[in-house]
Amino acid sequence: MFIHRLLFVPVFIVCCLTTLTNEATLPNDEVEALRSIGKILGKTKWNFSIDPCSRGNSWLDQPTRYYANNITCDCSFNNNTTCHVIHILLTAQNLLGTLPPNLTSLPFLQKIDLTRNYLSGPIPPEWGSMRLVSISLLGNRLTGSISGELANLRNLTSLILENNDLFGTLPAALGNLSKLERLHLSSNKFTGEIPEVFARLTSLKEFRISNNNFTGQILDFIFQNWTNLEHTYMEGSGLSGPIPSINATLENLEYIIISDLNGAETSFPQLFINARLPKLDRLMLRNCNLIGEIPASLGTFTTIKILFLNRSNFTGSVPQWILNTKEKMDLSYNNFNDTGESSCQKRTCSQALQESITPLHFVRINCGGGEITVNGITYEADNYQAGPSTFYQSTNWAFSSTGIFLSNNRPDDVLTLKSSILSSNGGYELYTDARVSPSSLTYYAFCLANATYNGERVKQDFNIIEAAGGAGLSRVQRFNANVTDGTLEIHFRWAGKGTTSIPERGIDGPLISGISIFNPGRFSTSIDSYCLRLIAFIRKFKE
Numbered sequence: 001m002f003i004h005r006l007l008f009v010p011v012f013i014v015c016c017l018t019t020l021t022n023e024a025t026l027p028n029d030e031v032e033a034l035r036s037i038g039k040i041l042g043k044t045k046w047n048f049s050i051d052p053c054s055r056g057n058s059w060l061d062q063p064t065r066y067y068a069n070n071i072t073c074d075c076s077f078n079n080n081t082t083c084h085v086i087h088i089l090l091t092a093q094n095l096l097g098t099l100p101p102n103l104t105s106l107p108f109l110q111k112i113d114l115t116r117n118y119l120s121g122p123i124p125p126e127w128g129s130m131r132l133v134s135i136s137l138l139g140n141r142l143t144g145s146i147s148g149e150l151a152n153l154r155n156l157t158s159l160i161l162e163n164n165d166l167f168g169t170l171p172a173a174l175g176n177l178s179k180l181e182r183l184h185l186s187s188n189k190f191t192g193e194i195p196e197v198f199a200r201l202t203s204l205k206e207f208r209i210s211n212n213n214f215t216g217q218i219l220d221f222i223f224q225n226w227t228n229l230e231h232t233y234m235e236g237s238g239l240s241g242p243i244p245s246i247n248a249t250l251e252n253l254e255y256i257i258i259s260d261l262n263g264a265e266t267s268f269p270q271l272f273i274n275a276r277l278p279k280l281d282r283l284m285l286r287n288c289n290l291i292g293e294i295p296a297s298l299g300t301f302t303t304i305k306i307l308f309l310n311r312s313n314f315t316g317s318v319p320q321w322i323l324n325t326k327e328k329m330d331l332s333y334n335n336f337n338d339t340g341e342s343s344c345q346k347r348t349c350s351q352a353l354q355e356s357i358t359p360l361h362f363v364r365i366n367c368g369g370g371e372i373t374v375n376g377i378t379y380e381a382d383n384y385q386a387g388p389s390t391f392y393q394s395t396n397w398a399f400s401s402t403g404i405f406l407s408n409n410r411p412d413d414v415l416t417l418k419s420s421i422l423s424s425n426g427g428y429e430l431y432t433d434a435r436v437s438p439s440s441l442t443y444y445a446f447c448l449a450n451a452t453y454n455g456e457r458v459k460q461d462f463n464i465i466e467a468a469g470g471a472g473l474s475r476v477q478r479f480n481a482n483v484t485d486g487t488l489e490i491h492f493r494w495a496g497k498g499t500t501s502i503p504e505r506g507i508d509g510p511l512i513s514g515i516s517i518f519n520p521g522r523f524s525t526s527i528d529s530y531c532l533r534l535i536a537f538i539r540k541f542k543e
C-alpha cells in the first residue's frame with residue numbers, strides 16, 4: 001500500500017512537467033501589449049502571474065446577461081506551440097479608461113467587445129491597420145468622429161457604435177466595407193448625409209441609425225441595393241421623407257422601423273405596396289407625414305405581426321383586414337372617418353365620476369407604483385400592469401398608452417418599472433417606480449374645478465439627463481395650465497430620441513414617476529390657474 005503511493009507521486013510529477021513544456025504559450029510581446037492595453041482601458045484585475053491564454057482566473061469568467069470577461073486565444077500556431085489573442089470581451093465592467101491605440105500590438109485580434117462601460121475619448125484610427133472582424137463599443141462615452149482609416153478593415157462584419165457621443169459625418173470610405181453585415185450607429189450625434197457610396201454595402205443585414213442628426217432624405221439604395229437587409233431602424237434619425245420605394249423582392253427583410261421623418265407629406269409609395277416581402281414581421285412608419293388612405297393591398301403582407309401607422313394623417317376608412325386582424329396594430333392619431341371609438345378621450349367629469357361632481361383641487365399619482373405618502377402628501381396607486389394600447393381609469397383620473405415595445409426581451413404588457421431597474425437618488429420613494437409607455441402616454445385628470453388644457457406643446461426633445469445634471473437623478477418640472485372644463489390632459493410622446501439600449505434593451509418611450517396637480521388658488525385666494533407639477537423621472541426625450 002505504502003510503496004504504491006510512493007511510486008505514484010514521482011510519476012505524477014513527471015507527467016505534469018511534460019504537459020507544461022508542451023503547452024503552447026503567448027509570445028511575450030503580446031503579454032506586454034495586454035498589460036499596456038489593460039492599463040489604458042482601466043482593466044485592473046488581470047492576473048499576469050497566470051498565462052492570459054490559460055482561460056484561468058481573471059482571464060475568463062462565466063458570462064451573465066450583460067457581463068463578459070473573456071480572453072480567447074488561438075493556440076494552433078507553429079504546430080500547436082504558439083498562441084495569439086484573437087478575442088477580447090470585457091463588457092459591463094465599469095471600465096473608465098480610453099480605447100488603446102496599442103491594440104495593434106495584438107496583430108491576430110479579430111474581435112473586440114467593450115460594450116456597456118464608461119470608456120471615453122476617440123476610436124483610435126490606428127485600429128484601421130488591424131485585421132479586426134468585429135468591433136462592439138455600444139454604451140460608452142466615446143467622442144470624436146469615425147476615422148476613414150477604419151475602412152481598411154476589409155473583413156469587418158460588425159461595427160457597433162450605438163449609444164456614444166460620437167459626432168461628425170460618416171466617412172464615405174466606409175462604403176468599401178463590403179463584408180459589413182451589422183452597422184449600428186443609433187443614439188449618437190452624427191450629422192450630414194448618408195454617403196451615396198454606402199450603396200455598395202450590399203452585405204448589410206442590420207442598419208440602425210435612430211436618434212441622430214443626419215440630414216437629407218432616406219436614400220433609395222437602402223431598400224433597393226441592400227438585398228440582404230433584415231432589420232432597419234431609423235427612428236428620429238433626422239432624415240426626411242418620403243418613404244423610399246422597395247426592390248421588388250427583399251427575401252430577408254423582417255423589420256422596417258421608421259419614425260419622425262422630416263419633410264413634406266406624401267402618400268404611401270406604390271412600389272412599397274407592390275414589393276414582395278415574404279418575411280416582413282414589423283412595419284412601423286410612425287409620424288412619417290403619410291397622408292391619403294391606407295392601401296388595401298398592404299394586407300397582402302400577411303406575415304406582419306406588428307403594424308404601426310400611427311401619427312400620420314391617414315384619412316378614409318380603416319381597411320377591413322386591419323379591423324379583422326388579431327395581430328398588434330396601432331393606428332392611433334390619424335384622421336380616419338370611421339374608427340367608431342375615441343370616446344375614452346372625450347370623457348367628461350360627470351361620465352368619469354358619476355357619484356360626485358364636486359370639483360377637486362388636487363390629483364396626485366404615484367405613477368407605476370402603489371399608494372405612498374411622502375412628506376404628509378398621499379399619492380394614489382397607479383400600478384395597473386396595463387398592456388399594449390391601454391385605457392385605464394382610476395378614481396378621477398385615467399391614463400391611456402399606445403404602442404408596444406419593439407424588443408424581444410421585454411414583455412409588451414408590463415408598463416410599470418420597478419426600483420431594481422430604475423436607479424433612485426436619496427431613496428425618495430416616488431422615484432422608485434415609474435410608468436413607461438412604448439410610444440405615447442396620456443394622463444387625464446377629471447372633475448377639476450374648471451380646465452382647458454389647450455394642447456400646447458410645453459417641451460420638445462426634453463433631455464432629462466441634461467435637465468437633472470446626470471443619469472439616475474431626479475428632476476421636478478413645474479407647468480401652469482388653466483382649467484375651464486374640468487379636465488386636464490398631460491400628454492407625453494416619444495419622438496424616437498434617447499437610448500433604446502441602456503440600461504438594457506427594450507425600454508423606450510416616455511417614463512414618469514409621479515404627477516401632482518394642484519390648485520394654488522385653493523390656498524392663496526387670488527390665483528385662478530392650476531399648477532401642474534410633474535414629478536418626472538423621464539429618462540427619454542419627449543415633448
Ligand SMILES: *[C@@H]1O[C@H](CO)[C@@H](O)[C@H](O)[C@H]1NC(C)=O
Binds near residue numbers: 032033036102105
Ligand atoms: C504599447 O505597447 C507596447 C508593448 O507592446 C509598449 O512598449 C508601449 O509602451 C505601449 N504604448 C503605450 C502608449 O502604452
Ligand SMILES: *[C@@H]1O[C@H](CO)[C@@H](O)[C@H](O)[C@H]1NC(C)=O
Binds near residue numbers: 061071
Ligand atoms: C469566450 O469567448 C469565446 C469567443 O468569443 C466564446 O466562444 C466562448 O464561449 C466564451 N467563453 C465563455 C465561458 O463565455
Ligand SMILES: *[C@@H]1O[C@H](CO)[C@@H](O)[C@H](O)[C@H]1NC(C)=O
Binds near residue numbers: 079
Ligand atoms: C509537430 O508536433 C508533433 C508533436 O507535438 C511532432 O511530432 C511533429 O514533428 C511536429 N511537426 C513539425 C513540423 O514540427
Ligand SMILES: *[C@@H]1O[C@H](CO)[C@@H](O)[C@H](O)[C@H]1NC(C)=O
Binds near residue numbers: 076079080
Ligand atoms: C494541434 O492540436 C489539435 C488539437 O489538439 C490537433 O487536432 C491538431 O492536429 C494539432 N495540429 C498539429 C499541426 O499538430
Ligand SMILES: *[C@@H]1O[C@H](CO)[C@@H](O)[C@H](O)[C@H]1NC(C)=O
Binds near residue numbers: 132
Ligand atoms: C481578410 O481575410 C483574408 C482571409 O482570411 C486574409 O487573407 C486577409 O489578410 C484579411 N484582411 C484584413 C484586412 O483583415
Ligand SMILES: *[C@@H]1O[C@H](CO)[C@@H](O)[C@H](O)[C@H]1NC(C)=O
Binds near residue numbers: 189213
Ligand atoms: C440636431 O439638429 C437640431 C436641428 O437641426 C438642433 O437643434 C440640435 O441642436 C442638433 N443636435 C445636435 C446634438 O447636434
Ligand SMILES: *[C@@H]1O[C@H](CO)[C@@H](O)[C@H](O)[C@H]1NC(C)=O
Binds near residue numbers: 196199200221224225
Ligand atoms: C444600385 O444597384 C443598381 C443595380 O445593381 C446599380 O445600377 C445602381 O448604381 C446602384 N445604386 C447606387 C446608388 O450605387
Ligand SMILES: *[C@@H]1O[C@H](CO)[C@@H](O)[C@H](O)[C@H]1NC(C)=O
Binds near residue numbers: 224225226227247249
Ligand atoms: C433588387 O434585388 C434583386 C434580387 O436580389 C437584385 O438582383 C437587384 O440588383 C436589386 N436591385 C437593385 C437596384 O439593386
Ligand SMILES: *[C@@H]1O[C@H](CO)[C@@H](O)[C@H](O)[C@H]1NC(C)=O
Binds near residue numbers: 289
Ligand atoms: C394633419 O393635417 C392637419 C390639417 O389637415 C395638420 O394641421 C396637421 O399638422 C397634420 N398632422 C400631421 C401629423 O401631419
Ligand SMILES: *[C@@H]1O[C@H](CO)[C@@H](O)[C@H](O)[C@H]1NC(C)=O
Binds near residue numbers: 316317337338
Ligand atoms: C370614409 O372615407 C371613405 C373614403 O373617402 C369613404 O368611402 C367612406 O364612405 C367614409 N366613411 C364614412 C363613415 O364617412
Ligand SMILES: *[C@@H]1O[C@H](CO)[C@@H](O)[C@H](O)[C@H]1NC(C)=O
Binds near residue numbers: 359448449484485
Ligand atoms: C367651469 O366654467 C364654465 C364657464 O367657464 C362653467 O360653465 C362651468 O360650469 C364650470 N364648471 C365647473 C365644474 O365649475
Ligand SMILES: *[C@@H]1O[C@H](CO)[C@@H](O)[C@H](O)[C@H]1NC(C)=O
Binds near residue numbers: 480
Ligand atoms: C392662465 O390665465 C391667466 C389669466 O387669464 C393668463 O395670464 C395665463 O397666461 C394663463 N396661463 C396659461 C398657462 O395659459
